[in-house]
Ligand SMILES: Nc1ncnc2c1ncn2[C@@H]1O[C@H](COP(=O)(O)OP(=O)(O)O)[C@@H](O)[C@H]1O
């Protein structure tokens with residue numbers, strides 16, 4: 001008998017193979033027009049081409065670099081960098097803001113505004129950001145920051161409010177000052193929720209950045225996907241979509257294991 | 270002890286009520302109580318009579334609606350390092366190992382790493398937890414967590430120890446062991462202890478003075494010295510429990526606890 005993990009792996013591998021086979025059959029017998037859907041082989045070729053130097057056209061000896069002068073992984077990295085800066089800013093602002101809002105009357109005062117901001121789809125205000133900061137990277141990073149900090153702030157607030165009174169009472173009874181109570185109890189007790197907030201923010205920022213790169217988004221994986229679509233390079237679009245989806249999953253898994261490493265007590269105490 | 274000792278606990282004319290759905294619900298009626306340094310005062314009473322409320326007032330977690338709590342001559346305005354609190358629910362910090370929990374008090378006061386480790390080892394050994402010092406609290410059983418919590422309080426060396434039904438959730442064997450350990454610690458250190466319990470036997474067995482509280486709103490209806498746990502009384506526990514004096518006091522405490530004020534609405538008994 002196989003153990004449960006191995007059985008699951010076999011199941012996933014089988015379903016993936018089945019999916020690839022179906023995809024290959026549909027495109028091989030042209031059940032869908034090639035303009036709309038390309039086969040797995042062509043998508044793989046487009047993926048490889050986008051990551052290497054290749055002739056500008058068949059037979060020419062002028063070489064170009066990847067797609068739009070960047071390798072695919074550089075497009076991906078550019079998008080990830082925007083997210084890192086946007087979410088990084090969201091953490092730097094959101095966590096202290098959440099701590100203050102969770103412990104003082106500022107929470108009651110500012111929460112409606114935060115809720116309003118959070119309920120807006122970020123693309124609703126990209127126009128305004130472009131007017132303020134131009135079409136370049138600055139407006140995109142602001143967009144990601146504005147998308148990322150509300151969920152992080154909200155998570156921090158709910159974390160702070162969820163800290164058991166007696167945990168604070170316990171440390172104060174051990175002789176802690178207010179500041180020591182903050183650093184030795186409030187912060188670590190809030191950490192699990194903060195990490196969840198960051199995970200939500202990263203997911204949100206990822207969907208936002210891909211969409212925001214429609215405007216002037218090269219280098220950028222979303223920008224490349226959009227441009228490839230405009231040029232009817234269906235195989236490249238599909239390659240980008242796969243990279244976007246797999247990156248999102250990898251990001252989430254990475255953050256999940258970070259959570260596991262940093263808060264091993266989650267759900268146990 | 271004619272003049273007010275520095276660590277005498279004085280509860281003077283304390284009433285306390287909670288606001289529940291807009292109504293004031295009295296929890297403590299009128300408590301006047303002085304605890305001399307070195308006393309082991311046990312407080313028994315039916316559940317919901319206000320024992321925890323009284324302890325939290327002494328701990329400084331809240332202010333009484335009426336009256337005052339003093340330690341020595343200083344009014345209690347908040348938690349303080351001289352009043353250690355053992356909570357009914359073990360309130361250990363899951364982000365710290367058992368040892369780091371126990372050395373938290375000394376750490377907050379900036380004691381050296383070596384000194385802290387020595388203190389922690391001494392108290393972990395006292396409560397029989399040396400072999401799990403490196404574990405996280407959630408990896409311990411409820412009884413072990415409670416012992417770790419007691420070690421943390423003792424390692425901070427407070428003059429006054431407030432304990433809220435610390436052995437309430439333990440099995441009979443562990444409970445009996447910890448009762449004996451507590452008596453030994455008390456004999457060795459001469460600390461002032463306020464020990465809350467809903468067990469008549471525990472109150473009589475441990476106390477150098479036994480208090481009984483009436484059902485809500487709580488008042489002290491019995492206040493008697495007990496000698497069974499005091500130094501010099503080194504008779505084995507089984508024999509103590511068979512002493513006529515012991516049986517006699519236990520009966521008086523039992524009757525006092527079951528005594529009910531005539532209900533205001535005149536409900537039949
Ligand atoms: N925070 C609170 N809010 C409202 N009522 C409370 C609160 N704490 C305790 N009470 C009420 O006060 C009474 C005494 O509670 P407590 O001191 O916990 O009793 P005990 O420890 O003797 O079981 C109970 O009726 C309880 O419902």
Ligand SMILES: [Mg+2]
Pocket residue numbers: 320321322357433
């Ligand atoms: Mg209680």
